[in-house]
Each structure stands twice: as C-alpha cells, then as structure tokens.
Amino acid sequence: MAAEVVVIGSGPGGAVTAMLCAEAGKSVLLVEEGKNLPLQWPAHFSSDEILHKYRNAGVSIAVGSPHIAYVEGRCVGGGSEINRGLYHRTPAYVLDQWRTEFNVRDLSLDILVPHFTACEEIARVEYLPGEASLLSMRLYEGASNLGWRVVEAPRLYRYAGGGSKQSMSETFVPRFLEAGGRLIADTSVRRLSRTGGKWRMEAKHASPEASSQAIEIFADKVFLACGAVQTPALLRRSGLRKNIGNSLRFHPMLKVVAEFDDDINVPGDFDPVHQVKEFEPHFGMGCSISNRPMLALAMATRADSFALVEHRWRRMGIYYVQTTGGCALVRNAAPFRDPFVRVWHSDYQLREYADGMKRLAEVLLAAGATAIYPTAPGYPVLRSMADVRKLPETLPRGSGNLTSVHIFSSCPMGENEALCATDSFGRVHGADGLYISDASLLCGPTAVNPQGTVMAIAHRNATRAIENGFH
Ligand SMILES: Cc1cc2nc3c(=O)[nH]c(=O)nc-3n(C[C@H](O)[C@H](O)[C@H](O)COP(=O)(O)OP(=O)(O)OC[C@H]3O[C@@H](n4cnc5c(N)ncnc54)[C@H](O)[C@@H]3O)c2cc1C
Numbered sequence: 067m068a069a070e071v072v073v074i075g076s077g078p079g080g081a082v083t084a085m086l087c088a089e090a091g092k093s094v095l096l097v098e099e100g101k102n103l104p105l106q107w108p109a110h111f112s113s114d115e116i117l118h119k120y121r122n123a124g125v126s127i128a129v130g131s132p133h134i135a136y137v138e139g140r141c142v143g144g145g146s147e148i149n150r151g152l153y154h155r156t157p158a159y160v161l162d163q164w165r166t167e168f169n170v171r172d173l174s175l176d177i178l179v180p181h182f183t184a185c186e187e188i189a190r191v192e193y194l195p196g197e198a199s200l201l202s203m204r205l206y207e208g209a210s211n212l213g214w215r216v217v218e219a220p221r222l223y224r225y226a227g228g229g230s231k232q233s234m235s236e237t238f239v240p241r242f243l244e245a246g247g248r249l250i251a252d253t254s255v256r257r258l259s260r261t262g263g264k265w266r267m268e269a270k271h272a273s274p275e276a277s278s279q280a281i282e283i284f285a286d287k288v289f290l291a292c293g294a295v296q297t298p299a300l301l302r303r304s305g306l307r308k309n310i311g312n313s314l315r316f317h318p319m320l321k322v323v324a325e326f327d328d329d330i331n332v333p334g335d336f337d338p339v340h341q342v343k344e345f346e347p348h349f350g351m352g353c354s355i356s357n358r359p360m361l362a363l364a365m366a367t368r369a370d371s372f373a374l375v376e377h378r379w380r381r382m383g384i385y386y387v388q389t390t391g392g393c394a395l396v397r398n399a400a401p402f403r404d405p406f407v408r409v410w411h412s413d414y415q416l417r418e419y420a421d422g423m424k425r426l427a428e429v430l431l432a433a434g435a436t437a438i439y440p441t442a443p444g445y446p447v448l449r450s451m452a453d454v455r456k457l458p459e460t461l462p463r464g465s466g467n468l469t470s471v472h473i474f475s476s477c478p479m480g481e482n483e484a485l486c487a488t489d490s491f492g493r494v495h496g497a498d499g500l501y502i503s504d505a506s507l508l509c510g511p512t513a514v515n516p517q518g519t520v521m522a523i524a525h526r527n528a529t530r531a532i533e534n535g536f537h
Contacts, residue, residue, distance in 0.1 A: 069283075071285060073289045074097050076142050077144020078146050080144070080196045085239075097253050100252070101119075101273075105235050119262040132465055134394075134470050150355070152341070153221055155179075157346075160513055188238060201331060201356055207351050208433025215343045255283070265286070289501045295396055312395060321384070323361060323384055325438075326436060327436055348421075351425070358379050366440075367442075387425065392410070427448050449482060473510050504524070
C-alpha cells in the first residue's frame with residue numbers, strides 16, 4: 067500500500083490534517099486502529115460505547131502516588147466521538163506562555179484565529195438555544211451566589227432537530243473522503259522506518275478476529291496523530307526518542323456527588339454546560355454526565371452506595387474540579403502492547419487538588435446541596451462549610467480517584483532544543499518528512515477543554531506544510 071501522505075490516527079488532529087492534505091490534491095491514506103462505527107451507535111455514554119469506542123474499555127492508568135485513570139478514544143474520529151464537545155479557543159495567556167517558554171515561532175491568539183474560525187465552520191460550535199438543565203443551572207446559581215465567574219461553554223453540537231454531536235466522523239472525515247482520501251480502519255501501525263527515501267510503516271489488523279498478516283505501507287510524508295500517549299509510544303518503538311514521551315500532562319479531575327432537596331436529574335435533558343472559571347488557570351469546575359450507572363460508579367467507594375443511588379438518584383448530580391497537575395513519562399514495556407505511563411505530582415499540586423475539592427464543595431453548598439459525597443476513598447460526607455474546613459490541606463499521596471479525559475504535551479513543539487520534540491510546526495527533529503499533528507504537540511495544559519486547540523494547531527501546521535510544499 068502506498069500514498070504521498072499517510073496520516074496515522076483519525077482523531078481531531080489527524081482528521082483535520084488528512085482533510086487539508088486531500089483537499090490540496092495529495093493522495094492521502096488515513097490509517098486508524100479503531101473501528102469505523104456510526105456516531106449514533108452505540109448510544110452516547112452507554113456501556114457498549116465504552117466497549118467499542120474506548121481504548122481498553124476505558125481502563126488506562128498512569129501509575130503514581132496518586133494514580134491517574136485516563137481515557138482515550140479508539141475508533142474513527144478518536145476522542146471526538148466519545149467526548150461532550152465542550153468547546154473553547156485557547157486562552158491568549160496559555161499561548162503566550164508556550165511561545166516564551168518553548169520558543170514557539172508564530173504562535174499567538176491573533177495568529178490562530180483564522181485556524182479556529184476555519185475549524186469551527188466545519189465542526190459547528192453552538193450555544194444552547196434555551197435554558198440549561200437543572201444540573202447545570204445549580205452550578206451556575208452556586209457560583210453566582212458567591213460572586214464567582216461562571217460561563218456557559220459552547221459545544222461542538224447542532225441543537226436543532228433534537229440535537230446531534232459534531233464529531234470528526236460527521237464533519238472532517240466525510241470531507242476528507244469526498245476529496246478522494248482513503249481510510250483504512252481497524253489497522254494499527256506498529257513501527258516506522260526510513261528506507262529508499264520513503265517512510266515504511268509496519269501495520270496489523272487491530273481486531274483479534276481479523277487476519278494477523280503484516281501490512282506494509284509506504285509514504286513520502288507521514289503525520290502522526292495517534293494521541294498524546296500512543297504517538298510517543300510509536301515514535302519510541304521506532305527508535306526516535308529525543309524529548310519524546312518525557313512530559314505528558316493532564317487535566318486531573320476530582321469528582322463529588324452532590325445531593326439536593328429536590329429533583330434536578332431529569333433524563334433526556336441536554337448535557338450540562340456551565341463551567342466555573344473563577345480560579346483558572348489553577349482549576350476549573352463543571353458538571354459531569356450524571357445518569358444512574360455513572361452515579362453508581364461515582365459512589366462505588368461507599369458501602370451504602372447502591373441504596374443511596376437507587377432511592378435518590380433524581381436528586382443527585384456528579385460535579386468535578388479539574389486542575390493542571392501531574393507530569394508523566396510514556397515508555398514501552400516489551401512484551402506488553404500498551405505503553406507504561408508513570409506520573410509524578412509535586413507537593414504544590416497536591417495542595418492545589420485539595421484546595422480545588424474544597425472550593426467545589428463550597429460552590430455546591432452555595433447552590434443548595436444538602437450532602438456532598440467525595441468520590442475519593444476515605445473522604446467524609448460534607449454537609450456544611452464547617453465540614454469543608456476540616457478537610458485535609460493536601461490530597462494524601464495514597465488517596466486515589468484522580469481521573470483525566472484531557473491528555474497532551476508528550477512531544478512539545480518549539481525551538482527550545484532542551485524541551486521540544488519537533489520544530490514550531492510539528493516537524494520531528496532529525497526525521498525528514500515526519501510530522502506530529504495531535505495533542506502531543508501542545509506545550510502544556512490548555513486550562514480549558516482542549517479539542518479546539520488540537521484542531522487549530524493541526525490546521526495551522528498542515529496549512530503551512532502544504533504552502534511550503536512539505537519542505
Ligand atoms: C471521554 C472524553 C471526554 C472529553 N471531553 C472533551 C470535551 O468536552 N471538550 C474537549 O475539548 N475535549 C474533550 N476531550 C478531549 C479531546 O477529545 C481530545 O483532546 C482530542 O480527541 C485529542 O485529539 P488527538 O487527535 O490528539 O487524539 P485522539 O482523539 O486520541 O485520536 C487518536 C486516534 O489515533 C488512533 N491510534 C492510536 N494509535 C494508533 C496506531 N498505532 N495506529 C493507528 N491508529 C492509532 C486512536 O485509535 C485514535 O482514534 C475528551 C476526551 C475524552 C476521552
């Protein structure tokens with residue numbers, strides 16, 4: 067199999083890149099490890115969705131004290147298929163910090179605006195047409211009562227006609243195919259090498275039931291877009307290691323279940339959209355999907371969880387505080403297929419997690435919560451600010467239940483040779499014609515939901531590569 071350009075991974079970074087290259091007239095092959103499934107099947111937030119569209123059925127751990135349980139998409143469209151599509155452009159201060167610390171050329175909000183706009187036109191970004199769900203409004207009211215800054219996040223969503231998500235499989239991938247691009251799903255690239263002036267990729271069918279025969283793919287240019295853990299793992303397997311997989315970052319989350327006096331959890335309501343911005347960039351807060359199975363899972367560390375959820379789920383919602391802590395290494399651990407991820411947290415970050423948890427409890431009490439059940443084991447039920455003040459000043463290292471759905475920064479871009487894996491536009495150092503175009507490139511946490519940043523940076527870099535004739 068051969069193409070001028072091969073893009074590996076079809077999440078937001080890969081799908082944007084593949085579409086631009088195909089529309090520029092290149093012959094492009096998009097290779098995706100996961101299956102090509104419709105956005106509507108399995109149902110969003112169902113257990114079948116977790117089985118079919120999440121890597122390892124949603125169980126991946128960054129080992130540390132505490133661990134972080136993180137989640138990756140594994141299907142055509144990657145994380146965009148399973149996420150909620152809460153959308154933000156990157157804050158200017160985040161880009162300014164990356165430009166200064168990592169010496170990234172041509173990076174500012176002004177420079178990225180045309181790229182945000184171009185992506186937003188294809189993957190539509192909309193605000194709710196009416197009032198938000200009661201779960202969402204409770205957070206809004208609590209923050210307003212305290213005088214804290216709170217916003218409605220727009221979503222990659224089309225609200226008309228009952229509502230539908232705007233994922234890569236609905237937007238960029240169809241345009242890529244219309245432009246003549248070829249997609250092969252259910253195929254995992256295991257290794258890259260350079261031979262005869264071309265890139266050679268060794269790939270295999272990903273499903274156990276499919277043929278185990280090796281597939282060889284050749285290309286002039288390769289864009290890696292396997293996500294922030296799989297991209298460095300593939301590069302390191304292929305012998306490329308400089309500043310690769312040394313700086314994986316997260317948005318670690320701590321969650322609580324809040325119980326109110328009245329029914330706030332109404333099946334069929336639109337997903338919650340309010341976010342508390344008062345403490346950014348240290349931490350932000352929001353409301354998670356709070357259906358009965360998710361509530362049962364969130365309460366699983368409590369002995370009385372089943373009875374509580376069974377009887378009171380209509381009065382309960384799951385809320386989170388999301389920080390920017392943790393830094394991890396990604397390493398291959400032969401003979402295992404999955405890379406090993408090791409995370410460290412500084413004492414400062416542990417204090418920030420604990421502070422975030424207290425602020426989350428404060429806003430929920432101000433919203434009228436009568437009981438708050440932290441999901442971290444060993445934490446007591448909170449019913450008043452007096453209870454909140456008794457919480458530890460720092461998250462105990464042995465305490466678990468940090469989770470993350472936002473991962474990035476394992477191969478940062480920029481001209482700072484001590485830190486960066488690629489140049490300012492995603493070209494891997496010392497590897498002619500090899501680019502990275504996914505969340506790995508981001509120089510650090512975005513503080514806001516990251517998909518908008520991933521798409522805009524991929525759009526900026528692919529546009530530049532095409533304009534420069536890939537030189
Ligand atoms: C549950 C969840 C909720 C989220 N919520 C939001 C949100 O509301 N808003 C927001 O902005 N962001 C959200 N995110 C984050 C967002 O989805 C990611 O930032 C984004 O998807 C990252 O894009 P990417 O292109 O870097 O990688 P990914 O989306 O991870 O795509 C990588 C793709 O590469 C494929 N792949 C990996 N290895 C190989 C290989 N060796 N060969 C072939 N293919 C390979 C994978 O199967 C995957 O499909 C969420 C993420 C998750 C998981």
